[in-house]
Amino acid sequence: MKSGGVRNGTRAAITAPHLRTDRWWLAPAMTAAGLLAFVVYSTWRAFSNTDYYAAPYVSPFYSPCLAENCEPMRNGPNWEVFGSWWGLSPALIVLIFPLGFRLTCYYYRKAYYRGFWASPPACAVAEPHKKYSGETRFPLILQNIHRYFFYAAVPVAGILTYDTVLSFRDEHYAWGHMGLGTLVFVVNIVLIWAYTLSCHSCRHIIGGKLKHFSKHPVRYRAWQLVGRLNDRHMLLAWASLVSVALADFYVYLVASGAFDDPTFF
């Protein structure tokens, strides 16, 4: 008999690795498909190094733009921190932060551990691995640095907010205009902030770490608010993932000339 799992010698003798009759595979399959689609799309866009700016819109994948080879964006967050030696797509410089934030996110961890690594594929469905050490060792012990990515995610969200403000200009940089793209940007930035603030690390830092809420009424209140967002962390993770891809795709359509940004005023 195989030792280790549900077929361990002392447990009820049942050979089936699980007896679930519902469609337990549907959720992990959809999760894996959704994440994969995003990975493929964002890899293409991040490496393509074209069609990411159409005044006044900059793709969230390319903001802030920190190399000399960035397309010039008037007043936009492009600073040549990295000089001319950077020859690759400038998206790759900053993307590491949102990528790290999402990779170490408690929700995404659950999603890919289940969807890609089948650890476990679903509840009470035996996992295919012989050994399991969870997040106790390298490399997965590094998941513990999630809060630092949270700290980095806040200024990144700030910059995307700035981009959204700049999107209230028209293509000649005149203020007081709004196009469909502006709306896309506003929706995206709201979702990005909601996702970022609903983070479990944020919930901990803002108040969760306290022992006595009664001594810190303001932080207690903030903790309650973050908690309410945190309840929807999974939903916000998906919504903001879709919205950031859509915002980028919208810029791509406008920049490549496939679509003309309709203006409201």
Added chain:
Amino acid sequence: MSSYEARFKVWRGDVAGGGLEDFGIEVNDGEVVLDIIHRIQATQAPDLAVRWNCKAGKCGSCSAEINGRPRLLCMTRMSVFMREETITVTPLRAFPVIRDLVTDVGFNYAKAREVPAFVPPDGLGPGEYRMMQEDVDRSQEFRKCIECFLCQDTCHVVRDHEENKTAFAGPRFLMRVAELDMHPLDAAEESGLDRKKTAQDEHGLGYCNITKCCTEVCPESIKITDNALIPLKERAVDRKYDPLVWLGSKIRRRPSGPA
């Protein structure tokens, strides 16, 4: 009142071996799976072993697996199944079987004993404890636990890896650590016991990969992962992976009490 005949498969046997046995059995409106198991016991298999007590979802005795999902027999209504469905009932598959639907859940009692108890605060006698409601809310959620051990049974860390049972306390008892660490009067820290650190070092918090199956099966709907395990992981980070906190503790031992 309508009744019908349902098809059941019930695991029967002991540690030496066993298998699923078929039963055709009457089901009436409003019944739960435990009623049907009792009817099988009363009419067809008088020696069928099943553990139960309250039939009200409060004692946590009747934990089993129904169609492969860890559940309470007494809280699973027959109406959630299609009439033509065959319903499979097995004992908990993470623990050693004793007989039929009864398993040896001693692992959980051993793990319970490994968690150091509440440390009474200095200078307060019995009857002198005063706590604010907002300070005990979090711990109180965890006190809803009925010790059914469905979470322990589902958790893949031990369900799929017997060898991890030594190192891993399981969701129920990591939640106990969290409960005490959040307790406004627990004086563990003053007595030199750092629950945030021992959660990881002694109770195996790092094995949990927050895949939330414990939360999914908890009959008390306790948000074990979101409210106990993840906050506990964050507390461990405070202690072990926060360079600022680490530096501070190296420079001087902070005399301040808990925040």
